[in-house]
Amino acid sequence: MTADAPGHRAARLAVPGSLELRIVGRARTPWRRREDAPHQPAAAPDARGVLEIAPDYRAALADLEGFGRIWLLFLFHRSRGWAPRVKPPRGGPKRGVFATRAPNRPSQIGLTSVALHAVDVARGEVHVSGIDLLDDTPLLDVKPYLPMVDAWPEAGHGWLEPYLAAGVEPRLKRPLRPMKPR
Amino acid sequence: MTADAPGHRAARLAVPGSLELRIVGRARTPWRRREDAPHQPAAAPDARGVLEIAPDYRAALADLEGFGRIWLLFLFHRSRGWAPRVKPPRGGPKRGVFATRAPNRPSQIGLTSVALHAVDVARGEVHVSGIDLLDDTPLLDVKPYLPMVDAWPEAGHGWLEPYLAAGVEPRLKRPLRPMKPR
Numbered sequence: 001m002t003a004d005a006p007g008h009r010a011a012r013l014a015v016p017g018s019l020e021l022r023i024v025g026r027a028r029t030p031w032r033r034r035e036d037a038p039h040q041p042a043a044a045p046d047a048r049g050v051l052e053i054a055p056d057y058r059a060a061l062a063d064l065e066g067f068g069r070i071w072l073l074f075l076f077h078r079s080r081g082w083a084p085r086v087k088p089p090r091g092g093p094k095r096g097v098f099a100t101r102a103p104n105r106p107s108q109i110g111l112t113s114v115a116l117h118a119v120d121v122a123r124g125e126v127h128v129s130g131i132d133l134l135d136d137t138p139l140l141d142v143k144p145y146l147p148m149v150d151a152w153p154e155a156g157h158g159w160l161e162p163y164l165a166a167g168v169e170p171r172l173k174r175p176l177r178p179m180k181p182r
Numbered sequence: 183m184t185a186d187a188p189g190h191r192a193a194r195l196a197v198p199g200s201l202e203l204r205i206v207g208r209a210r211t212p213w214r215r216r217e218d219a220p221h222q223p224a225a226a227p228d229a230r231g232v233l234e235i236a237p238d239y240r241a242a243l244a245d246l247e248g249f250g251r252i253w254l255l256f257l258f259h260r261s262r263g264w265a266p267r268v269k270p271p272r273g274g275p276k277r278g279v280f281a282t283r284a285p286n287r288p289s290q291i292g293l294t295s296v297a298l299h300a301v302d303v304a305r306g307e308v309h310v311s312g313i314d315l316l317d318d319t320p321l322l323d324v325k326p327y328l329p330m331v332d333a334w335p336e337a338g339h340g341w342l343e344p345y346l347a348a349g350v351e352p353r354l355k356r357p358l359r360p361m362k363p364r
Contacts, residue, residue: 021203022264022288057288059266062278067340073255073291082204084241096244096303098324106204106239107322109255111293113334121278140289142280145337148346152295153333158249158326 024060025053025124027074027137034078038132049114049131051139053124061126061142065119069145070128074110075138076103089170090163099159113145206242207235207306209256209319216260220314231296231313233321235306243308243324247301251327252310256292257320258285271352272345281341295327 029049031037038044051072053061064070085094086102097105114128126142157164211231213219220226233254235243246252267276268284279287296310308324339346 024288057266057280060278060280060288062267063281063341064278065340066338067281068337069334071293073289073293084239085244096242096246098239098242099245099249099326101325101328105323106206106242107255109291109323111253111255111325113332141287141291143283143293144281144340144342145334146283146339146342147335147337148339150295151333151335151337152251152327153329153335155250155327155329155333156248157328157330158247159245160326160328164330 021140022057023054023075023138024057024141025051025139027051027072027131027133027135027139029131029133029135029137031132031134034134037134044132045115045130047131048127048129049133051126051128051142053126053139053142055124058121058124061119061121061124064116064126064142064144067116067144069113070116070126071111071113071141071143071145071150072133072139073141073143074112074133075140076105076108076110077136077138078134079103079105079108082106082108090160090168091171092163095159109140113150203257203322204239205236205257205320206239206323207233207321209233209254209313209315209317209321211313211315211317211319213314213316216316219316226314227297227312229313230309230311231315233308233310233324235308235321235324237306240303240306243301243303243306246298246308246324246326249298249326251295252298252308253293253295253323253325253327253332254315254321255323255325256294256315257322258287258290258292259318259320260316261285261287261290264288264290270342272342272350273353274345277341291322 027049030047083104084097086097086100086104088095088100112132114131117127117129119126209231212229265286266279268279268282268286270277270282294314296313298310300309
């Protein structure tokens, strides 16, 4: 965002033109089609990927190597707008989108954690595994995963609990519709 | 973002004007000044807060109640631009900002998890605790915390390990400078 744009009043922040969302890089992954991509990293622990960080942001990668996992904030760039309720991949009724990790969110920002293998600061390359992003996904941020604040194994799974208890797996996605010509 | 904005080519996404970041609500918290706010939710487990969700987005809160924790994506609205390296609150040399959770990020988006207590979909109120956000923080997204993909207690803490092992606590922040008049 620009230096003087974000005030602390709602009116200012509600103006879309006053915000700048920086794309810091791209994910290179084995997943070219939506129907191929796993739903979350745990589903594809061996999937290797490389985060290509743009030259302007490479210095910010210093000290990242050594963490076991990192968070990626990214744009659901293939998503088409948002919906208040969505069909979950494990079936059942539509659920409020804030109660899911589905792409169709008001701010179409995704969150995923991946295992970190190596960081080449000079080349702007971050080598990861367990990545569920589509190839070419725009990255907004990279953050270290900190177990002391991020690991809550007993937090429960809300409405998903009965689906997990019954061993229901996510269903395959529908094939990606071709992009409309611009 | 607008319906036709996000293409899959870098050129399009690099244009700030083509993206719309929706502010879905505001956090109401006890923390009015930067120097008062805890560094992460674990530092203030009893701090209560309310997420006020704007009318357009309230229907998306359906089914959220029942989760133990939720993720909040928010704007660091008091942050002033980004820096590739930042001084960590536990001391030591500057670190690459992608290796920290500091506010001074290229896309000034923060990530925190809070304990969920109650959801009033009709009023657009989400009652939480363990919140480390400043009062009035703009919210970009609410997502359920899913231990099956989010809980990695053994991931390690990278360069922070020796500071944690030595029991070094974050130092107090400097007082907030007054906002410049507009």
